[in-house]
Amino acid sequence: MMNSYRQNEGRRRLFFATIFVFVVFGIDALFGGRVRGLVRAGGTYVFNAGAYALVRIADSGFFSSRRALSEDNRSLRERIAELEVRAAAVEVLKDENASLRAIARLAETEKGITAPVISSVRSSPYGTFSIGAGADDGIIEGSLVTTGDSAVGGFVVGQVSDVGRRTALVRELFAPNTSVAVVIRGASATALGRGGGNARAEVPRGLPVVSGDPVTSRLFGGRAVGVVGSVRSEPSSATSEVYIGLPVNLVALQFVYVISGI
Amino acid sequence: MRVSLFVAGVLGAIFFPPWVPLVCMGALALRFRAWEVIILGMLVDFLWLPSGAFFGTLPLFTIAGLILAWGLEPLRSEFLLRR
Numbered sequence: 001m002m003n004s005y006r007q008n009e010g011r012r013r014l015f016f017a018t019i020f021v022f023v024v025f026g027i028d029a030l031f032g033g034r035v036r037g038l039v040r041a042g043g044t045y046v047f048n049a050g051a052y053a054l055v056r057i058a059d060s061g062f063f064s065s066r067r068a069l070s071e072d073n074r075s076l077r078e079r080i081a082e083l084e085v086r087a088a089a090v091e092v093l094k095d096e097n098a099s100l101r102a103i104a105r106l107a108e109t110e111k112g113i114t115a116p117v118i119s120s121v122r123s124s125p126y127g128t129f130s131i132g133a134g135a136d137d138g139i140i141e142g143s144l145v146t147t148g149d150s151a152v153g154g155f156v157v158g159q160v161s162d163v164g165r166r167t168a169l170v171r172e173l174f175a176p177n178t179s180v181a182v183v184i185r186g187a188s189a190t191a192l193g194r195g196g197g198n199a200r201a202e203v204p205r206g207l208p209v210v211s212g213d214p215v216t217s218r219l220f221g222g223r224a225v226g227v228v229g230s231v232r233s234e235p236s237s238a239t240s241e242v243y244i245g246l247p248v249n250l251v252a253l254q255f256v257y258v259i260s261g262i
Numbered sequence: 263m264r265v266s267l268f269v270a271g272v273l274g275a276i277f278f279p280p281w282v283p284l285v286c287m288g289a290l291a292l293r294f295r296a297w298e299v300i301i302l303g304m305l306v307d308f309l310w311l312p313s314g315a316f317f318g319t320l321p322l323f324t325i326a327g328l329i330l331a332w333g334l335e336p337l338r339s340e341f342l343l344r345r
Contacts, residue, residue, distance in 0.1 A: 014335075050277060120278075
């Protein structure tokens with residue numbers, strides 16, 4: 001009797017939770033994403049509080065030797081990533097000098113802002129992350145998010161999908177199960193996103209693609225979206241598999257450059 | 263334990279890879295008739311799901327929460343809640 005009462009009570013709660021979820025989704029849709037904006041603001045607050053607590057614990061000296069090592073490790077990784085970005089940018093500049101002149105002219109006229117990354121990049125199952133700039137800063141849905149000003153070799157990492165007043169949600173260009181039209185060595189291909197700034201594409205086997213080749217996209221004004229990481233070809237196949245990656249570690253990204261009005 | 267799993271799921275949704283809240287949801291759903299599973303799924307979707315015109319995606323975690331909460335009901339009723 002007692003068990004039956006508890007089962008019914010549990011089922012009733014489950015039923016009300018289900019109704020509650022549908023109602024909240026309905027309200028969110030009705031008010032243009034206001035509810036998810038509030039949830040994201042709360043999430044950002046908790047993330048910042050957690051990051052602050054970690055920094056304070058690290059500063060307390062309790063884990064000093066470990067911290068020193070991890071600090072060294074982090075700065076070296078950032079340095080490597082920075083150098084990789086520069087090397088890849090040089091390749092882009094070499095290979096596509098003419099088209100980059102046009103892009104450079106575009107860069108002079110386009111307006112962008114630098115925004116901090118304010119969420120974990122690896123937590124999202126949908127390949128998204130939050131940045132600390134929103135509608136108040138001129139960000140609009142569809143704004144391009146790059147690793148830096150395109151005049152100094154920034155790579156497109158995503159597009160703004162949701163805009164709040166002071167924050168925005170960015171969807172990675174190579175989010176899992178997304179496809180992007182790209183250009184590799186002058187050949188058009190479709191890159192299939194695999195998350196974490198990585199993608200895979202197929203190109204004709206005869207195309208002389210090598211590791212380090214820049215990958216651009218006409219959808220984003222010919223900007224670079226990645227570099228070729230490796231190429232795999234089978235003699236029996238008419239195509240080669242090209243693995244594309246960003247030369248920068250998305251998890252280590254602290255700031256991004258957002259270009260509106262593309 | 264139920265509260266701990268829920269809190270771990272919430273923190274996992276914010277700080278850790280997506281499999282962390284998913285594991286918490288699964289553990290909660292297996293052991294308890296937990297409405298928290300559905301709420302956790304909704305939380306993950308509200309935090310990370312892109313909603314713009316070009317980015318519309320199914321709220322997979324909410325759907326997973328509903329499936330876990332209701333789909334495992336016969337299993338819970340049969341083996342876990344009767345003692």
